[in-house]
Amino acid sequence: MSAGLRITPFWDQRLATLLLRVLVPLRIHPNAVTGFTMVCACSALWLYAQGEALWHWGAVFFVVAMFLDHVDGQLARATGKTSRLGYHLDHIASAMTYATVFIGMGLGLGDDRFAGWGLPLGTNAGLAIAVIFSVRIGAKEAWGPEAAEQPNVLGFEMEDIMYVVAPVTWFGVVDWFVLAAAFGAPIYLIIQVIVYLRRRGATSD
Numbered sequence: 001m002s003a004g005l006r007i008t009p010f011w012d013q014r015l016a017t018l019l020l021r022v023l024v025p026l027r028i029h030p031n032a033v034t035g036f037t038m039v040c041a042c043s044a045l046w047l048y049a050q051g052e053a054l055w056h057w058g059a060v061f062f063v064v065a066m067f068l069d070h071v072d073g074q075l076a077r078a079t080g081k082t083s084r085l086g087y088h089l090d091h092i093a094s095a096m097t098y099a100t101v102f103i104g105m106g107l108g109l110g111d112d113r114f115a116g117w118g119l120p121l122g123t124n125a126g127l128a129i130a131v132i133f134s135v136r137i138g139a140k141e142a143w144g145p146e147a148a149e150q151p152n153v154l155g156f157e158m159e160d161i162m163y164v165v166a167p168v169t170w171f172g173v174v175d176w177f178v179l180a181a182a183f184g185a186p187i188y189l190i191i192q193v194i195v196y197l198r199r200r201g202a203t204s205d
Helices: 011-026 030-049 052-068 071-079 084-109 118-143 158-170 174-204
Strands: none
Touching: 011 052, 011 071, 030 052, 030 071, 030 084, 052 071, 052 084, 052 158, 071 084, 084 118, 084 158, 084 174, 118 174, 158 174
């Protein structure tokens, strides 16, 4: 990646740093933030599952969950409250946030779109994303944080593309977004698995 395209830290991390100015004095535990992230993710799933009338609120809760996913880790480091439990909860919350939104969308599409295939398509995308997170965690555990590092393009990392859930929802193209993710996420998963296996093979030689 060209150095000219890299902006560090990432934009959402900068915003998270601003929020820390409020959270640190309040002595809010990082795991509480992680728990609230999970609540927001589950709320987004439920709201999307209710149908199109509540999709806009589902997008709001998803964006909040996605942003808070960047806050808990920074809060833990800033307050000296890092822990193995918090580390694993953070990754669980991340997978929940990105995976459940597609399942909720699939439920919300019902039988009106894609001949009733909305839920299978959404579930396929959600499960693929959950496995992608597992592969990245495995790489991080095996070779350090740099192994899971994502490209930095103008201050955005690859997973930040999920912020498009909001405009996708507001412009009424959730169905096509789910369809694209149902095929795109498994393809990206295959790429990640190949990269992981090649690296493991090179390490064992």
